[in-house]
Amino acid sequence: MPPPPDAGALERYVEEAAKPLGLPIEPAWRPVVAEHLRRLLEAAELIERSALRGAEPATRFEP
């Protein structure tokens, strides 16, 4: 599930999700990173609302 969209929750998500990935996101950066994440989630929503459906992703592994 995507993280929830309100700013406080997004900042908490940024703080928590960064830990297992080893990403040292400083507290001062969190609001900006959260805002960029919100835009990406909005972008994902826009794609979900599209009628265009692809059966398989545009990149494929060719052995």
Added chain:
Amino acid sequence: MSGAWQEAHEIAASVQAGSLRAASVLDGALERIEREAGRYNCFTEVLADQARADAARLDAQVAAGRKPGPLAGVPFAVKNLFDVKGIRTLAGSKINRDLPPAGEDAAAVRALRAAGALLVGALNMDEYAYGFTSENAHYGPVRNPYDPARSAGGSSGGSGAAVAAGLVPISLGSDTGGSIRVPAAFCGLYGLKPTYGRVSRSGIVLFSPSVDHVGPLARSVRDLALAYDLLQGPDADDPSCADRPAEAVSALFGEGIRGLRTALAGGYFREHAEPEAVAAARRVAQALGAGGEEIVPDAAAARAAAMIVTGVEGAGLHLRNLRDRPGDFDPLTRDRFLAAALLPGSIYTRAQSFRRAYRDAVREVFSRVDILVAPTTPIAAPLIGQETVSLGGNTFPSRAHVGRFTIPFSIIGLPVISVPVRGSALPRGVQLVGAPFKEVQLFRAAAFLEAQGIAGFTRPA
């Protein structure tokens, strides 16, 4: 004609004929760079010694009666994400200063140098090509030759400014979401983003491997074609490169636009833009005899998918440095990479699935037309440091908004030429968009527009 504004094909013809020495052309270029490049902050490295050695070899070759290549004696410069043997490939970053110098030239650099062109330097850009304004925290912003308070566009901003300022006639850039077309538009130049896979990216620092392209910027269609014909073709060193022969465009200008079906891109490509941007596209469409408008289906979702795909692929490439030295990134770049690194993988996969469906839907449009016409950018060059832009009562983040009209075409790899449209106070570009591997049709249309006086380079005051 002064040396600053001499076109590449004119220089090459004179050097080939023996009436102009490559060393003399080079001296003029280096003198201009020394005098003016600082005003626009467009060069990060000048390669005078190497270029002088190349020029001396070329002049000796001509003196010995051997025919030099089609770009004989033409100075050029490249965005600093192209490998150049012996110098560090910065890609606009501080982090890459710690890398060893490149062991060989990128494929595109090799191709132009083999044709006799003289590489004079590396050019400033957005860090890791992730931006549209070339506002770089490490190396400073690239300034627009038409108004140094404004952005030269990005991410290939140095590639735009150096050509528009008359420092070199040709440059190379890369384009993931618009990074050749945007600086071309803001700097009043022609810029080509070829079909994905048409030009080798071997030896460049990638930003988003499934979307990155390489291409030229120039002040005339003929020079753009000359460079493109040398760049295109298969390359086993770049797995994305298409295995199809080059299709030269330089000899086909005389064909005009007879038989070309053109349409203006409607809907999304008219919205949230300055009226002058829409008017410029309409003027170009009319000049090309456009039969009407075509709607590009789901262009907004395509831009959304591109945001996700490029952000996630870029974050993946830089993950180690995001962990180990995040403070060494440009904050404008770092914070977006970090956000993309935290995005669930399922969202990336969904964006890639959409991309395939969108590609198929746009293919249908190109069964009805050969060329789509759209503004390159919704606004003219913003001021350096400008955060927002207001259009029709709506406020947008200006840096991201610049790519509104370019991204929906590069995410599916379509070939596009941005042509500079005459008649506006600040430069504006209009995109000619074609079906995959149909670059020749775009060049025919661009040459027609140039001959009609609709498009063309205008020197900065």
